[in-house]
Amino acid sequence: MLLGSCPPGSMRHRTLTSSPALWASIPCPRSELRLDLVLASGQSFRWREQSPEHWSGVLADQVWTLTQTEERLFCTVYREDKSQVGKPTLEELDALHKYFQLDVSLAQLYSQWASVDAHFQKVAQKFQGVRLLRQDPTECLFSFICSSNNNIARITTMVERLCQAFGPRLIQLDDVTYHGFPSLQALAGE
Template sequence: MTVGAFSEWRKLPISLSELCINTTLRCGQSFRWHKLPENDEWRCVLYGRLLSLRQDPTYLYYRSYSAACTSAADEAEDTTLAIIKHYFNLTSNLTSLYAQWSSSDPNFRRKAPQFTGIRILRQDAWEALVSFICSSNNNIARISQMVEKLCVNYGAYVADIDGRAYHDFPSPKQLAGGGDVEARLRSLGFGYRAKYIHQTATIVAKQREDGWLNTLRNPEAPAFGAGTKAVPDADNEIPPEGRSGYREAHEKLLELQGVGPKVSDCVCLMGLGWGESVPVDTHVWQIAQRDYKFGKGGNKSLTKATYDAVGNHFRKLWGKEAGWAHSVLFTADLRTFSDRLVATSKKTKADVDVKVKEEKEVDGTKVTTTTTVKNLALKRTADEGEIKLEFDDEKDFTKTRRMSKRLRSR
């Protein structure tokens, strides 16, 4: 391997039905992947290593960047493959999971065929925590910009390629720092989130033991390099409120600054491996109202009670990977992917009769005939507004935290 160069492309056999990076990396899970505008190559720094991915219908192609000569290129690429398998959660058979969710839910069965290959990422728990604190009252594009600013200003430098600098995600200590971190983040456009990020980093770095976040993990989904995976429970049945380990992790995260129920559930699902965690924002609440008859009894707002009711309903419907199934439906409703839907409630059909005139010459005389085409279906697609990932502004967020604290104290 040459100095400061990517390794040769290697390939992993996998179908688009088992993994589609073009969907998985754009559906609001991770906010650090950079897609090169000139091709379909994706780049990101994971575990201090710059990875590059691309895909065709048969293979996932991968390579990593090295800034120094090494005679252990094969070993390095073996580690890269291990990172990819862990990060994309490739131990689960996605085709079987989709079949299971489809058998229990006609709505999922109707929408899922256009959204195969969506996987729940096994992200670093700290990165997931900070990223979803940034998601408060925000959209995917702006969250990505904020996360990039965190990496550039506080993360370790890894490489500069094609005019772009790549950095790792900053650690809790780097974001705790001195007293100027909050002010610096505000100047970078983080708003009220600056205080939450700095305070949470301070708690994790200085008031919790090393590796505290990973103690909240689902033991079936250990952190990368943490050793042998625990044997998973084959039973898909779980309590409607989720397993005790999930509930404990959820409550512990609520003790941090800037973490409400939705942010906690995002971290549980995408950072700690609790598959039954179901993050509910206003968008998911709209899905629950439209497709699952929530809010029919007069309670049309997203409260603590309705938040829990939606999560419990989906856990009963889909089992211990309910958060995964919910993410497929969330993605199906994003405007970014609306062109994939063949028929949803956003699309309507209008049956019309269309008259077609045809002129032809018969024995030197022009003859005009009119043919009526019956019931020609015309599609009209309704426009969508910008999708946000959080249901609260700063005022509602504070109110939600107070509500959560009162419930925990009972």
């Protein structure tokens, strides 16, 4: 295979500039969400920075790529069925909104916490946009089990191997095959 080419039947990871018609955006300032801090923080182990400031991963059994500007969060969803190519649907955007808990105002929380914690007040400016993810409980539990005495890189590898061995194949982008997180039935061998 030539360097930079895709395996037959696979798609490529999108960037906002390469295919803008397939992206949707929602208002979300970086002070409310910093993808680089949240997705690499060790809360979830399914996201990778595939190109500068473009994070690809699995959410709700779909493969997404996310990026952001100072004021907006941009997203695209990949679908195996080429006839379904298009911007994320309202239902898909709702799943993303819930995953990042964007209905919770981080600015209000930071202000409240800073008013009662002098140390937080000193360090809060360095960590703007850090928020908790609302993950699938099964994925969160098994990721936590993998975390015992391990670092983020090793946990990421363990979770990825678990998904490859027992999760459904979702799609291939470039040379990366994405899998959903396995169900409890699949993990139990049923």
